[in-house]
Amino acid sequence: MRTLPALLASLALGLGLLGAERVAAAAPATPIHFGAIGWESGALTTEVLRLIAELGYGYTTDTLPGSTVSMEVALARNDLQVIAEEWAGRSPAWVKAEQAGQVFALGDTVKNAEEGWWVPAYVIKGDAARGLPALAPDLRSVTDLKRYPQxxxxxxxxxKGRFLNSPSGWTSETVNSQKLKAYGLDGQYNNFRSGSGAALDAEVTSAIKLGKPVLFYYWSPTPLMGRYDLVRLEEPPYDAAAWATLTDPRNAAPRGSRSLPAKLSIGVSAAFRQQYPDLVxxxxxxxLPIDVLNKTLADMSSTRQPAREAAKAFLKGHPQVWKAWLPAEQAARVEAAL
Known part of the structure; x- marks a missing residue:
């Protein structure tokens, strides 16, 4: 028979192990780090994916800030695990990491996305209802801008004229700066870099509301695209060799080209792809249907709704969209939690 001290020791060991197991179970898991994207569609998509991961699968998540390029570098190092809206293949940092097998682009999240240089339609056609004359009636392409800096x-x-570029740190800011040189416009137009995506949006919106001419870089999906009548300026057809000169800020002789055709994906690290096959x-x-997305973004913008709340509203209002992505059990968990 076991002695009383031995029994007590055994019991204490058993309780200790049980306590350790309970503590381990209660301890929060290492969160999945999402990039904190600064533009509306990226911020909304980030929160939609986070809610699915949290409510449907029980994972913990958080967000970490950074510029586009710094987030791509962090993804390659697995300091970040997910970039919810990745315009894959546009920056040298992404291309290098993808070729090395450090990052992966998952899916085709938004069809018919695009980016380019835009002006309000009233600049070209005028607007009789607002008493606005056509200030640049022959403006069709980026090369026509040489006639209209004033x-x-x-x-x-x-x-000089003013071109509203992306914020510094965005891949598109480098491309646009190189395009100004490629189109021979850098001597006629100041390259004005907005402080943030929100600042760019505010400046464009203010100019349009006042009926002023404004030349700016923009993209879709965004609330702005569905809210105003805008004209995208024509550029030379996409050329891969020319595109390489536009993404390289050190290239002194960039060549003009439309931007790489847009394919929006979810960027993930190699470690995430291996560790979370369920989320992959x-x-x-x-x-994300672009018409539904643009309307959601417009509502989010007009009501100044935080991206997290807008994502909850999207999930509640469009179950037919996101339920198609999830197994039935996880879809039911998300719906019940909402």
Whole structure:
């Protein structure tokens, strides 16, 4: 028979192991780090995916800030695990990491996305209802801009026009800066970089509401595209060799080209792809209809709704969209939690 001290020791050991197991079970798991994207569609998609991961699968998540390129570098190192809206193949950082097998682009999340240089339609056609004359009636392409720098006069340097570029740190900011050189416009237009995506949106919106001419870079899906009548300026057809000169800020002789055809995906690290096959299967099926997305973004913008709340509203209002991505059990968990 076992002695009383031995029994007590055994009991204490058993309780200790049981307690350790309970503590381990109660301890929060390492969160999945999502990139904190600064533009509306990216912010909304981030929160939609986070809610699915949390409510449907019980994972913990958080977000970490950074510029587009710094987030791609962090993804390659697995310091980030997910970038919810990745315009894959557009930056050297992404291409290098993808070729090395460090990052992967999952799915085709938004069809018919695009980016380019835009002006309000009233700049070209006028607007009789608002008493606005056509200031650049022959403006069709980026090369036509050489005739109209005074139409888009820079208030801080009136002898030049102003081009509203992306914020510094965005891949598109490098591309647009190189395009200004490629199209021979860098001597006629100031390259004005907005402080953030929200600042760019605010400046464009303010100009349009006042009926002023404005030349700017923009993209879709966004609330702005569905809210105003805008004209995208023509560029030379996409050329892969020319595109390489536009993504390289050190190239002194860039060549003009439309941007790489847009394919929006979910960027994930190699470690995430291996560790979370359940979420990978979901992410590969994500498909956000652009009309539904633009309306959701417009509502989010007009009501100044935080992206997290807008994502909850999207999930509640469009179950037919996201239920197609998830197994039935996980879809039921998300619906019940909402």
């Amino acid at each position: 139409v888009f006069k820079d208030p801080e340097q009136p002898d 299967a979901v992410f590969e099926k994500v498909d």
